[in-house]
Amino acid sequence: MADLRSTIAGIRSPNPFWLASAPPTDKAYNVVRAFKAGWGGVVWKTLGEDPPVVNVSSRYGAHLDTDRRMIGFNNIELISDRPLEVNLREIIEVKRDWPDRAMVVSLMATMTEAAWAGLARRVAETGATDGLELNLGCPHGMCERGMGSAIGQVPEMVEQVTRWVKNAVNLPVIVKLTPNITNILWSAEAARRGGADAISLINTVNSIVAVDLDAMAPTPVVDGKGSHGGYCGPAVKPIALNMVAEIARNPDTRVLPVSGIGGITTWRDAAEFLALGATNVQVCTAAMTYGFKIVEDMIGGLSNWMDEKGYRSLDELSGRAVRNVVNWNDLNMNFSTKAVIDPALCIDCGRCHIVCEDTSHQAIRIDAGEGRRLFTVVDEECVGCNLCSHVCPVPDCITMVPERNDLPYVTWPNDARNPMRVPEAAAE
Amino acid sequence: MTLIATLAAAQKSDADLPASPYADLTPAMTPVQALAESNRCLFCFDAPCIKACPTGIDIPAFIRSIATGNLKGAATTILSENIMGGTCGRVCPTETLCEQSCVRNRAEDRPVAIGRLQRHATDRLIDGEPAHPFPRAATTGKRVAVVGAGPAGLSCAHRLATLGHQVTVFEAKAKSGGLNEYGLAPYKMADDFAQREVAFILGVGGITVEHGRKLGADLSLDGLRADFDAVFLGVGLGANNRPGIPGEERAGVEDATAFIERVRQASPGQPPAVGRSVVVIGGGNTAVDAAIQAKRLGAEDVTLVYRRGRAQMGATAWEQELAQTEGVVLKTFAAPQEIGETTITFERTRLTDGKLAGTGETFTLQADMVLKAMGQKLAAKALDGLQVTGGKIAIDGTYRTTLAKVWAGGDCVATGEDLTVQSVQDGKLAALAIHSHLTA
Numbered sequence: 001m002a003d004l005r006s007t008i009a010g011i012r013s014p015n016p017f018w019l020a021s022a023p024p025t026d027k028a029y030n031v032v033r034a035f036k037a038g039w040g041g042v043v044w045k046t047l048g049e050d051p052p053v054v055n056v057s058s059r060y061g062a063h064l065d066t067d068r069r070m071i072g073f074n075n076i077e078l079i080s081d082r083p084l085e086v087n088l089r090e091i092i093e094v095k096r097d098w099p100d101r102a103m104v105v106s107l108m109a110t111m112t113e114a115a116w117a118g119l120a121r122r123v124a125e126t127g128a129t130d131g132l133e134l135n136l137g138c139p140h141g142m143c144e145r146g147m148g149s150a151i152g153q154v155p156e157m158v159e160q161v162t163r164w165v166k167n168a169v170n171l172p173v174i175v176k177l178t179p180n181i182t183n184i185l186w187s188a189e190a191a192r193r194g195g196a197d198a199i200s201l202i203n204t205v206n207s208i209v210a211v212d213l214d215a216m217a218p219t220p221v222v223d224g225k226g227s228h229g230g231y232c233g234p235a236v237k238p239i240a241l242n243m244v245a246e247i248a249r250n251p252d253t254r255v256l257p258v259s260g261i262g263g264i265t266t267w268r269d270a271a272e273f274l275a276l277g278a279t280n281v282q283v284c285t286a287a288m289t290y291g292f293k294i295v296e297d298m299i300g301g302l303s304n305w306m307d308e309k310g311y312r313s314l315d316e317l318s319g320r321a322v323r324n325v326v327n328w329n330d331l332n333m334n335f336s337t338k339a340v341i342d343p344a345l346c347i348d349c350g351r352c353h354i355v356c357e358d359t360s361h362q363a364i365r366i367d368a369g370e371g372r373r374l375f376t377v378v379d380e381e382c383v384g385c386n387l388c389s390h391v392c393p394v395p396d397c398i399t400m401v402p403e404r405n406d407l408p409y410v411t412w413p414n415d416a417r418n419p420m421r422v423p424e425a426a427a428e
Numbered sequence: 429m430t431l432i433a434t435l436a437a438a439q440k441s442d443a444d445l446p447a448s449p450y451a452d453l454t455p456a457m458t459p460v461q462a463l464a465e466s467n468r469c470l471f472c473f474d475a476p477c478i479k480a481c482p483t484g485i486d487i488p489a490f491i492r493s494i495a496t497g498n499l500k501g502a503a504t505t506i507l508s509e510n511i512m513g514g515t516c517g518r519v520c521p522t523e524t525l526c527e528q529s530c531v532r533n534r535a536e537d538r539p540v541a542i543g544r545l546q547r548h549a550t551d552r553l554i555d556g557e558p559a560h561p562f563p564r565a566a567t568t569g570k571r572v573a574v575v576g577a578g579p580a581g582l583s584c585a586h587r588l589a590t591l592g593h594q595v596t597v598f599e600a601k602a603k604s605g606g607l608n609e610y611g612l613a614p615y616k617m618a619d620d621f622a623q624r625e626v627a628f629i630l631g632v633g634g635i636t637v638e639h640g641r642k643l644g645a646d647l648s649l650d651g652l653r654a655d656f657d658a659v660f661l662g663v664g665l666g667a668n669n670r671p672g673i674p675g676e677e678r679a680g681v682e683d684a685t686a687f688i689e690r691v692r693q694a695s696p697g698q699p700p701a702v703g704r705s706v707v708v709i710g711g712g713n714t715a716v717d718a719a720i721q722a723k724r725l726g727a728e729d730v731t732l733v734y735r736r737g738r739a740q741m742g743a744t745a746w747e748q749e750l751a752q753t754e755g756v757v758l759k760t761f762a763a764p765q766e767i768g769e770t771t772i773t774f775e776r777t778r779l780t781d782g783k784l785a786g787t788g789e790t791f792t793l794q795a796d797m798v799l800k801a802m803g804q805k806l807a808a809k810a811l812d813g814l815q816v817t818g819g820k821i822a823i824d825g826t827y828r829t830t831l832a833k834v835w836a837g838g839d840c841v842a843t844g845e846d847l848t849v850q851s852v853q854d855g856k857l858a859a860l861a862i863h864s865h866l867t868a
Binding site: 047066067068348349350351353354372393394 | 463464466467470471472473474475476496498531532535810
C-alpha cells in the first residue's frame with residue numbers, strides 16, 4: 001500500500017487531503033466531522049481582528065450544467081464572522097482531540113505590521129496551530145477594505161506581509177495566492193522573498209457566476225442586487241493546474257512547496273496537482289457539493305492508483321510531470337497523431353463526424369455499415385486535434401495513435417517553415 | 429353466457445388492482461424525471477431516432493430544448509411534424525420505432541425515454557399555452573372536405589388550415605378523435621386527453637367539424653367532389669374481421685374494439701362490467717389493449733389466445749411482456765373452434781414452413797366473456813368508384829386515389845403500419861399534396 005503520509009513546510013498529516021479555508025472549516029463542529037470522515041488536515045476559516053465581519057444573506061451562486069451538476073461555484077461570503085476568542089478556543093479543543101491532523105489557521109488583516117503580527121501572535125499563542133496561512137486572495141468584499149486580493153495583487157505587499165508574519169511568530173507560514181493577476185510568478189516570487197515556507201493556490205477567481213433573468217441581477221441576489229464573487233469548483237481546476245505548473249518549473253519559485261487548490265473533486269484531480277509539483281491539496285467545493293464522505297474515495301483511489309503505478313510515497317509522485325511542461329516553442333513540430341475510431345465500441349451517435357465536419361477538418365467519413373453508420377477517419381485530413389475523441393460519449397472508442405516517422409525532434413524556432421527562424425550557423 | 433359484475437367485489441378483495449381502472453399505466457413524467465432523462469440524450473448527428481419516427485420529429489432537438497428549459501420550443505418542434513405528438517408520446521410503440529434506434533441501447537441497453545419526454549413537452553403546451561403555436565397563412569379561398577375526424581383526418585385538416593384553406597371535417601361519430609377517442613385503452617389514454625388534443629388542433633381555426641355525417645349515409649363521394657375543391661378520406665378501418673366461430677353470436681361475445689369503445693365512453697365512476705374469466709382472441713395491439721384493460725377492470729383471469737406464435741404477434745415484445753406483468757396469460761398456437769355457454773374451445777395449431785394447420789388436439793377454457801380482436805378491415809361499401817387493392821384504398825405516391833380530387837390516408841391506405849403516428853404522417857403529407865394541387 002502506498003504511503004499517503006504528507007509533510008509540507010514541516011506540517012504533517014496522515015494524508016494529503018486538507019479542507020481549504022472556507023465555510024466547511026468555519027467551526028469545531030464541522031472540522032470534527034471532517035476529521036471523523038478522514039480528512040488529513042484543515043485550514044481553519046480565515047480569522048480577522050475583532051469585531052468580526054457581518055455577512056449578507058444569500059451568499060453562494062452556482063454554474064450548473066443542464067443536468068444540475070455543479071461545474072462551478074461562487075461565493076460572496078466574507079471571513080469568519082465569529083469572535084476571535086471563540087475560534088481560538090475551538091481550535092485548541094479540536095487540536096487537543098485530533099493531534100495527528102494538520103491544523104493550519106488562515107489569517108487576514110489590514111496592511112499594517114501591527115495588525116498582521118498581532119493576529120499571528122494571538123493564534124500562535126494557542127500552541128494548537130501547526131502553521132499559518134495568509135489569505136491574500138479573497139476577491140470580494142474584503143478587498144474593498146484593503147485586504148485579501150487587494151494585498152495579493154501587489155507583489156511588494158505580498159512580500160511585506162509575509163515578512164511581518166515570519167518575523168512575528170515561529171510557525172510555518174503558507175502564503176495563499178490569488179489567481180486574479182497577470183503573472184502568478186510575481187506573487188510567488190514575492191512570497192519567497194518574504195520568507196514563506198510554502199504557498200497555496202489558487203484562491204477564488206473573480207466572477208459573476210450567473211444572472212437571475214427574472215430579477216435581472218447577478219446571483220446570488222441580495223435584495224435585488226448582486227456583486228462579483230469568488231469562483232471555484234471543477235471549472236477552475238485548469239487555471240489552477242497551470243499556475244501550479246508555472247511555479248514548479250520556474251527556477252526562482254520551484255523550491256517553494258505548493259499546496260494545490262482549485263476544483264479538486266476526485267483522487268485523479270489530486271494526482272494531477274501532485275504530478276505538477278504540489279505537495280498536498282486542499283478541497284472545498286467538492287465537500288460543499290457532496291459532504292465530507294468524498295474523502296474516502298479520494299484516499300482510496302489515490303492509494304490504489306499509486307500502487308498500480310508503483311509509487312510508494314507522495315514524494316515519488318510529486319512533480320513527476322513538471323519536466324514535461326514546456327513552452328509551445330519547445331514542442332516537436334515533427335510529431336503527428338491521428339484519431340482512430342473503434343467500430344466495435346462505436347454506438348452510432350455521429351457526434352465525432354458533425355463536430356469535425358462543422359468545426360474542424362472534415363476528416364471523419366460516414367459509410368453505410370450493417371444496420372448502422374460506419375465512421376472512419378480520413379488520415380490525410382486529420383490533424384490530430386483530439387476534438388472527436390473529446391466529444392465521443394464512449395470511453396476509449398476514439399483513440400489518438402501517433403504516426404511512426406523517423407523525423408528528428410524539431411521545435412518551431414528551428415523549423416524550416418518558420419520565417420523568423422535564425423539559421424543555426426548564423427546563430428553560432 | 430352470464431356477465432358477472434365482478435369489479436366492486438374484486439376491488440375489495442384484490443389490493444393489487446390499480447386505484448382506478450382508468451389510471452395511466454405510465455404516468456406523466458415529473459419535471460425532475462424529465463430533466464434527468466433529457467440529459468441522457470446525446471444529441472446525435474442525423475439521429476437514428478429521427479429516421480425511425482414515421483413523422484420525422486427532430487427528436488434530439490426537442491429533447492435538448494427540454495434540457496435547457498425551453499419546453500415551449502420542445503413542444504413546437506414536436507408538433508410542427510406531428511400535431512398529435514401528445515397522443516403519440518402516449519401510445520406509440522416506441523420500442524419498435526424511435527427508442528429501438530436510440531444509440532443509448534448500444535451503450536447501456538436502455539434507450540432515452542423519448543415517448544415520455546414527448547408527452548412531457550406537449551402536455552405543457554396543450555394544457556398551458558392559450559395561443560395556438562402555428563399561425564394560419566392568408567386565406568386561399570379553397571375549400572377541402574375531410575372525411576373522418578381521426579388522426580389522419582385531423583392531421584390533414586390542421587395542416588390544410590395552416591396553409592390557408594377552409595376545411596370541413598365530416599365525422600360519423602359524436603366525438604372527434606377517431607381511435608384516439610374510441611379505440612385506445614384508457615390505461616394508455618387516460619382522462620379526456622383525446623378531446624383536449626382535438627380542441628388544441630381545432631384551435632388553429634379554419635376547421636369546421638360536422639358530426640353524425642357518414643359516407644354512404646348522408647354523404648357521397650360524388651357529392652363531396654362536387655361541393656369541395658378537394659376531398660381527403662381518413663375513414664380508417666370501419667369493419668371487424670368476422671372469423672366465423674360457431675357460437676360467436678352468443679351474449680358475452682364482443683369485438684374487442686367495441687369493448688374498448690364502451691370502456692372509453694363510460695364514466696370512470698361507472699366502468700363497464702367485465703367477466704370473471706375473460707378470453708381475448710387475437711395477437712395484435714387491440715388484443716393486448718383489451719386484455720390488459722379487462723384485467724384492470726377486475727377480471728380474475730384473462731387469457732389472450734393467438735393462433736400463431738409470439739414472434740408472429742402484431743403486439744410488440746414489450747406489449748406482450750406488459751400484458752404478462754399485468755397478469756394476462758398468453759397462450760399461443762391455438763385457434764378458436766367453438767364458443768359455448770361459459771367456455772371456449774381451441775384447437776392447437778402448428779406452423780410448418782410458414783403454413784398454419786390445426787393439430788386436431790383441443791382444449792377448453794372457462795370464459796364468461798370473449799373478446800375478438802382478429803383484425804379490422806376497410807368498410808368498402810361507401811367507397812364505390814375508388815380502387816381498393818389488398819383491402820386498402822389504392823393511392824399513388826402523393827396520396828391521390830384513383831378518383832380525381834380525392835386523396836386518402838391513415839389506416840384505410842397501405843403506407844406503413846396501422847399506427848396513429850403513421851396516420852398523422854399520412855394526413856400531413858396528403859395535406860401538402862392537396863395544397864400543391866390547389867395552388868398549382
